[in-house]
Amino acid sequence: MNKIINSDALEALRTLPDSCCRTCITSPPYYGLRDYGADGQIGLEDTPDQYIENLARIFREVRRVLNDDGTLWVNIGDSYTQKNLNGIPWLLAFALRSDGWYLRSDIIWQKPNAMPESAKDRPTRVHEYIFLPSKSSRYYYDAEAVKEPAVGFYNAAPAGSAGTGKPNARRRGNSRTFRGGGAYTHDRAQNNSASVKRESHGLAPNESGKRNRRSVWTVATRPYKGAHFATYPEELVRPCILAGSRPGDTVLDPFAGSGTTGAVAAQEGRDFIGIEINPDYCEIIRQRLDACCQKGAKP
Numbered sequence: 001m002n003k004i005i006n007s008d009a010l011e012a013l014r015t016l017p018d019s020c021c022r023t024c025i026t027s028p029p030y031y032g033l034r035d036y037g038a039d040g041q042i043g044l045e046d047t048p049d050q051y052i053e054n055l056a057r058i059f060r061e062v063r064r065v066l067n068d069d070g071t072l073w074v075n076i077g078d079s080y081t082q083k084n085l086n087g088i089p090w091l092l093a094f095a096l097r098s099d100g101w102y103l104r105s106d107i108i109w110q111k112p113n114a115m116p117e118s119a120k121d122r123p124t125r126v127h128e129y130i131f132l133p134s135k136s137s138r139y140y141y142d143a144e145a146v147k148e149p150a151v152g153f154y155n156a157a158p159a160g161s162a163g164t165g166k167p168n169a170r171r172r173g174n175s176r177t178f179r180g181g182g183a184y185t186h187d188r189a190q191n192n193s194a195s196v197k198r199e200s201h202g203l204a205p206n207e208s209g210k211r212n213r214r215s216v217w218t219v220a221t222r223p224y225k226g227a228h229f230a231t232y233p234e235e236l237v238r239p240c241i242l243a244g245s246r247p248g249d250t251v252l253d254p255f256a257g258s259g260t261t262g263a264v265a266a267q268e269g270r271d272f273i274g275i276e277i278n279p280d281y282c283e284i285i286r287q288r289l290d291a292c293c294q295k296g297a298k299p
């Protein structure tokens with residue numbers, strides 16, 4: 001079931017019943033960046049505070065329409081005002097937390113193909129955030145569905161020790177540690193012996209080769225060929241859908257844009273409610289979801 005509502009998000013959400021969606025996955029307009037050509041659009045407020053207040057009001061309604069074990073996955077980027085970083089993502093995260101959401105995770109979306117920037121007096125920004133707030137302290141999260149390959153130096157053995165596959169915390173005396181926790185080894189990552197190789201990839205013998213998904217996701221941006229210029233990639237949305245819902249659940253996107261959330265929901269056998277203020281984009285969403293259904297995804 002797909003439902004596309006051409007309306008302002010707040011007005012449309014008010015018409016939905018309580019607890020009708022398992023998860024909400026969305027990317028609101030950036031603050032002060034684009035004009036989506038519709039009265040009542042979010043993003044053109046005079047101050048960041050007004051923008052955050054408007055978003056928080058919309059997400060309050062999202063919270064009402066979520067199941068009690070539901071989650072919100074909100075992708076949000078930052079912007080500058082007169083050389084000052086606005087800090088928009090964290091302003092929103094704290095506003096949501098003050099509003100009763102449990103702020104469960106910040107996820108860094110790292111873009112390997114980010115646009116170059118002209119600024120030469122700061123590092124080039126190549127990331128945005130995805131915040132994961134939940135409606136309750138216990139909530140639906142399918143960690144198995146979104147495990148990732150166990151690669152990297154996280155569990156690597158310190159120089160000179162046998163490759164046991166045990167976490168490095170027990171051998172702290174011999175290893176250097178990164179700020180924040182993970183252990184690095186002196187030179188073992190270069191050592192080619194089988195046991196070290198296994199350990200340097202974070203694998204203990206007989207393990208599945210998978211580990212709990214980490215909080216930095218590297219996903220290339222990929223423009224949607226339809227007429228919308230601020231889409232997020234399907235592969236960014238997929239883990240949110242897989243972790244946040246079961247097949248047959250309903251996924252919500254109150255800023256549906258070109259319908260990326262809806263397309264992945266259809267591919268993964270979830271129902272979808274999309275809200276979009278611009279009627280032209282609603283037409284794009286309908287065509288995109290029709291194409292998904294023709295390819296064999298569940299209607």
Ligand SMILES: C[S@@+](CC[C@H](N)C(=O)[O-])C[C@H]1O[C@@H](n2cnc3c(N)ncnc32)[C@H](O)[C@@H]1O
Pocket residue numbers: 007008009010026027028029030036038040041042043228230231232233254255256257258259260261275276277278281
């Ligand atoms: C960043 S885009 C979303 C893109 C989408 N994630 C995708 O991949 O296509 C934000 C969308 O929010 C819509 N929008 C802005 N203000 C809105 C409002 N008050 N209610 C509903 N939609 C709104 C814009 O028209 C725009 O399409």
